[in-house]
Amino acid sequence: MSAEATFGRISEVSKKFGITPEDYMLPARHMINLLNPDGSLRPENEQGTEPGHEYPLPSPARLMEAYAALVKGRRVNDQNSALVRQGRMAVYPSSHGQEACQVAAALCLGENDWLFPTYRDTVAVLTKGVAPMEVMTSFRGEWHCGYDPKAYKCAPMSTPLTTQLLHAVGVAHAAKLRGEDTVVVAMCGDGATSEGDFHEALNFAAVFNLPVIFFVQNNKYAISVPLSQQSAAPSLAHKAVGYGMAGERVDGNDLMALMAIMTRAVRMAREGNGPLLIEAHTYRMQAHTNADDDKRYREDSEVQGWIAKDPVTRMKAYLEDAGLLTDAALSTIAEDAEVVAKALRDGMNQDANTDPRELFEHVYSVKSTQLTEQQALLVDELDREEA
Template sequence: MPEMTVLDHRNQPAEAAPVPGWRPGATAPRTDPAPLLPDAEPYRVLGTPAAAGTDPELLRELYRRLVAGRRYNQQATTLTKQGRLAVYPASTGQEACQVAAALALRPADWLFPSYRDTLAVVARGVDPLQALTLLRGDAHTGYDPRATRTAPLCTPLATQVPHAVGLAHAARLAGDDTVALALLGDGGTSEGDFHEGLNFAAVLHAPVVFLVQNNGYAISVPLTRQSAAPTLAHKAVGYGVPGRLVDGNDAAAVHAVLTEAVERARAGGGPTLVEALTYRIEAHTNADDATRYRQPEEVDAWRAHDPVRLLEDALRERGLLDERLVADAAEQAERLAARMRAEFHTDPAPDPMSLFAHVYAEPTQQLREQADRLAAELAAEAEAEDGTGSGVPGR
């Protein structure tokens, strides 16, 4: 092998800094990838011997929340058709991922949702009306992220991933045992922010968990056109992070895998990438025509693997589901839907000046000028409406 010459910052020969365990001509130290690889088949609980060891009350709570979540998706979709929401990306068929994600966290942990994760935000305890504020077009977010420990819904793909890593790392530096859970779809794994976030999380050993809800499509683009990896969970190995593969429609399995990953991160074990195999039953949004890129037979096949039905069948098999629980869950879901209808019946009156409230801790000169100009225009409009002004905004 030819002699190596190491250059310093002036491009001049310099002494080579020693690297522990490595010498020129030798391979760098490696981590055994085997423990990081996901299982060959998605992890399942319902319908397997593992179901017998699952807490019955947890299964009942998951059932109540899945029923309410399904009704939430239906009502939000209806509100969109009525013009009460500007857009709604339904998570119908993905409710198990949404509910399990919320239940796997402690109150002090943080959730970083994408635009399709309003159900997870509601399951986290955020008011349904506030959770839908962004999709209604009223404000950038309708809830206080700090008070709810829930980041704003993220519309750009995967940009919440580095945010989750940064918060988790900062919490650890502060001595907190906070864990961050970032939610994204399969399309988000094709974005640079996803790769950068995983790399930083691994290097920093940050207490963060990534849940990829692989519903098969990034709008109309199937997964086969995005990635040639065996599974998206295999991507974890390239960053030195363990990958887990789980049946995303098995609520008990998703909850078990996420709870294990969250507590592992809390104990100092570092990040985990979880891929949940699920399906988006509805179109991408109300503006999408899903029939143009997928066949009805495909949708019907996934309907047979519906997360609500899977859990209901498992509960009945163990004698944990009676008519009272079914009626109570349905009644709770209807109360939620009725509240959504009632609250969305009234048009809000957003304050335009709130646009400047949470941009910088110290507003820039440009922002101050824009705020002053808007305030003057609003004052002029108010004067005109009172009949005391010229009626020309800004004068």
């Protein structure tokens, strides 16, 4: 378990593909893209693949599973944005337009694998299996994280950018020391790649040869700052070679390509070939949050251009053309999505379930004398209010 081990594995793998280690680590010359925006399958020689950068197509069953999660994700994004507009939720950073990335990040993982999401990755967290209202606890303002990260193998949605990538590295490292089979997907955005912890996390993962997939959703903006002011690298995936790991670019609105790439990435990591960096090109179709005004930094025509590349319509068109998506399947998928949306609406109609006395309960494993005193002060205040 050392940097030599990582590079040794990369040398072996690249030999198998008949390419140099550098060509294995550098992303393919073109972004991997399997489906055209109209849903038609691209000819094999136009998919961006090349030796060492080839990705088996996912099975029809797998694509249907992913599509169902995609529809659910879109429904959740739009439902939550509506709840914010109705004043029933404090804030929601929508991933409308990025759902294919989020679905692929979660679906590629096995039972013992962990996901490390950011605040914009609600759809990934839901796809990992976390109960809808438990995900929404933080956006509802009830508490910071409403689910049990260990039960779901899903870390709290991280607000400080890229700090969670190092936690992902630690989870993978602990598993490796115990000889456990655990792959970790660590998510971040394009802006986050400028943070110091991005560098430290990728470097640690490579040096310790850990099974971590760094999955960057390049949605082109860090709130208002465009990618061109974030990095002068040829692509974010090119950063991988600097750490001694493989990088790849993928069309982030192409669910089929994402499923293909992430499935292979997880397999490669699981087989002990070290970490990988995947950059998914996508677009945040809505503002940063409801508090943001994206008209101050981008043209509507740009947004419209991306609506034409929407991941949901693209996947739907492919599945329909392939004869996989029957009317019955379509309505079942829509109904399932509506069940989640209804759970969110119903949940938001309930009064917030909070108890101010709990503020002191989780600071330490055992409440200190000082916190016990402060809690008593607050309880006294509450009692006097009630009296």
